[in-house]
Amino acid sequence: MAQFDVYKNTNPETSETIPYLLDVQADLLEPLSTHLVVPLVRSSEAGRILSRLNVRARIENIDVILSVPELAGVPVQILKEKVGNLANMRSDIIAAIDFLITGS
Numbered sequence: 591m592a593q594f595d596v597y598k599n600t601n602p603e604t605s606e607t608i609p610y611l612l613d614v615q616a617d618l619l620e621p622l623s624t625h626l627v628v629p630l631v632r633s634s635e636a637g638r639i640l641s642r643l644n645v646r647a648r649i650e651n652i653d654v655i656l657s658v659p660e661l662a663g664v665p666v667q668i669l670k671e672k673v674g675n676l677a678n679m680r681s682d683i684i685a686a687i688d689f690l691i692t693g694s
Contacts, residue, residue, distance in 0.1 A: 596611070607635045650673055
């Protein structure tokens with residue numbers, strides 16, 4: 591597992607709207623039993639979008655919005671099928687998390 595890896599959401603109750611989870615936890619903390627993730631919501635299902643808070647991405651030909659306000663710790667066991675990595679968007683992702691926390 592690496593920071594910014596993208597995993598399929600295996601929860602049948604939410605996977606249609608939130609097809610992916612983005613692991614944002616630092617690599618140093620990889621051994622922990624939980625990881626901090628950002629839900630990746632289908633763009634077509636997203637409500638109001640704030641450009642500094644809701645970064646846009648494309649995974650497996652699906653347009654998604656990073657729902658940073660919904661950051662959550664999840665058991666590492668649910669992060670099974672890696673489908674990509676968004677390390678190339680690191681600056682935007684960190685800026686969105688910082689904006690959520692500091693408001694600036």
